[in-house]
Amino acid sequence: MKITIVGTGYVGLVTGATFAEIGHHVLCVDNNADKIRQLNDLEIPIYEDGLEELVVRNFNNGRLKFSTSIKEGTKFAEVIFIAVGTPPGYRGEANMSYVEKVGREVANNMSSYRLLVEKSTVIVRTSEQLAGTMSKYLKSDIPFEIASNPEFLREGAAIHDAFNPDRIVVGVESEKAAKLLREVYEPIISRSGCEYLEMNIASAELTKHACNSFLAMKISFINAVSRICELTGANIDQVAHGMGLDKRIGPSFLKAGVGYGGSCFPKDVDAFVRMSIEHGYNLDLIKEVQRINIDQREHLMRKLQKELWVVEEKTIAVIGLAFKPGTDDIREAPALYFVPELLSRQAILRLWDPVATNNFRRTYPNLNYCDSIIDCATGADAMLVLTDWPEIQGLDLAQLKTVMKCPIVIDGRNVFSPAQMKRHGFIYDSIGRPTVKN
Ligand SMILES: NC(=O)c1ccc[n+]([C@@H]2O[C@H](COP(=O)([O-])OP(=O)(O)OC[C@H]3O[C@@H](n4cnc5c(N)ncnc54)[C@H](O)[C@@H]3O)[C@@H](O)[C@H]2O)c1
Incomplete structure (x- = not known):
């Protein structure tokens, strides 16, 4: 399966490397050009046990690629994970501007159905805001859906957690979105035997x-x-x-x-x-x-x-x-x-x-x-x-x-x-x- 991940930080890079390791073709996108240059030179910008090995292996076998271009990321795959930061805003509320920007940019660049998956930690009902933004910025009436797939990995044990999650939680509201995400996670579910929870x-x-x-x-x-x-x-x-x-x-x-x-x-x-x-x-x-x-x-x-x-x-x-x-x-x-x-x-x-x-x-x-x-x-x-x-x-x-x-x-x-x-x-x-x- 082809998967795009937007945001190549602690969560995005670990998720991208894990998805590539289980057989998917992954494009990790980040707007930090320096980070993408480092990754294309196989320098790992963060420390996480076992990550370097996964990145190097899957980069060399061609299943893991890095880019600064959201246009390329939008074109590359039907399923696009959002893993950008949601830092605190001025009053302590979650700053959703990075997530919103990804929504706008994907909408600007898509020409057929896309499923946007919130992997970033977002406040409840973000999907409604994201869908509203996407509709405003779409050039024509192209179908899209939003899903939620919160990440529970622990830094310091992130690779272990990615392959052996306690559970995988997905929020989906159509059979199509549910089927796509089941296909993404099937290898991890069958390998780890973890619970796979679908909810709204x-x-x-x-x-x-x-x-x-x-x-x-x-x-x-x-x-x-x-x-x-x-x-x-x-x-x-x-x-x-x-x-x-x-x-x-x-x-x-x-x-x-x-x-x-x-x-x-x-x-x-x-x-x-x-x-x-x-x-x-x-x-x-x-x-x-x-x-x-x-x-x-x-x-x-x-x-x-x-x-x-x-x-x-x-x-x-x-x-x-x-x-x-x-x-x-x-x-x-x-x-x-x-x-x-x-x-x-x-x-x-x-x-x-x-x-x-x-x-x-x-x-x-x-x-x-x-x-x-x-x-x-x-x-x-x-x-x-x-x-x-x-x-x-x-x-x-x-x-x-x-x-x-x-x-x-x-x-x-x-x-x-x-x-x-x-x-x-x-x-x-x-x-x-x-x-x-x-
Ligand atoms: N770090 C964790 O342990 C952890 C665990 C679970 C969930 N989360 C959540 O996952 C999300 C990401 O966390 P993180 O620790 O990986 O953050 P991070 O800061 O390490 O990485 C975020 C990346 O997104 C990139 N980015 C920002 N805007 C972008 C855009 N418009 N286009 C492309 N790239 C963009 C940044 O350059 C950065 O590399 C947050 O919402 C966080 O709360 C984090």
Whole structure:
């Protein structure tokens, strides 16, 4: 089958490479000429485990192509996936201008039936707006349809998720659209045995925002409980373990920490709240999720401040710049809150991340980026853990203590255990667990 994907970012590139791998012929379109040049030179613009191999193989066998031309993309295939960004707008609402532009451009260039599939995360009833725009910009009475196919992949495990989704959700309102999308996904369904859910378009659009808001709510819930643990002497690890074994709750997304970030949760939760108000329902429940999330990082900053007393002139080793391990994505990463905050307090920063340093450097070109955690911690008055990279687990704690000026570790991801840090003589504060004084 021929498929066009418009928007070749984290979602578009992973989807394009996956579709090519299962046998489709895919044209990935992006209006960022530099990105398309890189891809045509087989340079992969993002870090995602296993992606490079898929892109190279399918580019070389001719099933995966890249272009800057929406005209070419519109001509290439009957099914066109929209995977452009939907970043936050001025008031926190989802900015739909990129999606709208793709609609206009496809309408301008099409000469026979096209199915436009919303893979970008959009607010409910976007399909109606998109259809309205397409009708206005079509040169003649050419048939088209809109479908919704929200994406649930997790950055850091995106290739695995693309081949082994928990489920595939499609919103379709005609047999023709349903048949086309079943044909797209048939190889993944038969390979993975996943559930394939067909529903109306509004339900599919809403499912995505409801999922992300629910997961964010789980994170804020456990973070709120972690605060009660700190006040009462309970231990969040034990509480979360006890909760997670309840099959009705489940263990995932019950890890207390500095709060959620990334390119999806903050903006999607915000968009969900705004959208619900527009439709006449006040989602105060989710507003509280947002408040707890912001408070959590401020809480971690207060812990650092408390141990240092004065932050000015102190050297802080910041461990982790990506919003989570396994990705170089720094959008809404906790580091983007802590770094400016610490700089404004005249701290001296040393930064480490295994893959996100280049992205961070674009915003902060003149900071001190280090090649290893030990190098980063050398001479530091305190270490601040913001991303739970597996490399941290393998650290030689005796060596870490020796290289630091003061053995203070403030752990926003609970990567160490208080007992282990006590044994090694650190002053250690984490989330929802006893503080180690030594
Ligand atoms: N990143 C994730 O983990 C994830 C997961 C699920 C859903 N989503 C959703 O998928 C969508 C895309 O997210 P992303 O992280 O891939 O974004 P991204 O910013 O990495 O990629 C978007 C791409 O679209 C391109 N683009 C913008 N306008 C264009 C146009 N008119 N024509 C052609 N290309 C255009 C940009 O140049 C960019 O390369 C968003 O709605 C996001 O919420 C993301």
